[in-house]
Amino acid sequence: AQSVTQLGSHVSVSEGALVLLRCNYSSSVPPYLFWYVQYPNQGLQLLLKYTSAATLVKGINGFEAEFKKSETSFHLTKPSAHMSDAAEYFCAVSLNDMRFGAGTRLTVKP
Amino acid sequence: EAGVAQSPRYKIIEKRQSVAFWCNPISGHATLYWYQQILGQGPKLLIQFQNNGVVDDSQLPKDRFSAERLKGVDSTLKIQPAKLEDSAVYLCASSRGQGYDDGYEQYFGPGTRLTVT
Numbered sequence: 001a002q003s004v005t006q007l008g009s010h011v012s013v014s015e016g017a018l019v020l021l022r023c024n025y026s027s028s029v030p031p032y033l034f035w036y037v038q039y040p041n042q043g044l045q046l047l048l049k050y051t052s053a054a055t056l057v058k059g060i061n062g063f064e065a066e067f068k069k070s071e072t073s074f075h076l077t078k079p080s081a082h083m084s085d086a087a088e089y090f091c092a093v094s095l096n097d098m099r100f101g102a103g104t105r106l107t108v109k110p
Numbered sequence: 111e112a113g114v115a116q117s118p119r120y121k122i123i124e125k126r127q128s129v130a131f132w133c134n135p136i137s138g139h140a141t142l143y144w145y146q147q148i149l150g151q152g153p154k155l156l157i158q159f160q161n162n163g164v165v166d167d168s169q170l171p172k173d174r175f176s177a178e179r180l181k182g183v184d185s186t187l188k189i190q191p192a193k194l195e196d197s198a199v200y201l202c203a204s205s206r207g208q209g210y211d212d213g214y215e216q217y218f219g220p221g222t223r224l225t226v227t
Contacts (some may be wrong), residue, residue: 104150
């Protein structure tokens with residue numbers, strides 16, 4: 001069965017710094033991969049998704065993620081953090097069902 | 111396009127009481143999902159409907175949880191009787207696609223935060 005592991009339950013960066021949130025997946029065949037963001041007291045919002053069309057996927061709010069099959073990774077990055085990026089981020093894999101990681105809480109310091 | 115609607119947003123009940131949550135998916139979305147999100151964890155699928163039929167309810171605690179999707183649109187999730195460990199956010203999501211292998215993303219509602227005391 002497929003699964004995802006998010007490395008680091010909490011990441012803290014300064015405003016303007018690089019954001020890197022790590023996600024590794026486990027799947028017997030190439031899966032669909034997603035990054036969702038959750039703001040306090042809200043549902044999950046899709047940031048971007050990988051569907052095998054391109055390994056570098058650009059999403060909303062300046063985020064992007066690169067699919068690396070050799071490393072079974074799908075890390076999320078943003079060149080310059082903004083205060084509004086503070087939220088919980090979830091990586092998810094979809095094959096036979098949708099499996100979410102445990103989430104990474106991003107804190108942005110002024 | 112209106113998003114996924116859920117109500118109520120918050121609910122506090124005592125253990126052994128019953129509670130129901132309502133979800134209205136995005137118009138035209140065939141598939142509806144209910145997730146349980148315990149504090150500090152990712153969402154866990156409880157049940158998936160395709161139109162008005164159940165596709166997957168393998169993780170639904172059927173002794174106390176039930177769900178229905180009459181007419182293939184709105185859905186209701188019920189807990190009876192509630193336990194302390196049911197305290198969580200219950201998320202409803204919908205997708206246009208009919209399976210996990212079509213790459214269709216899921217759209218989430220704001221959730222219902224349930225507190226069982």
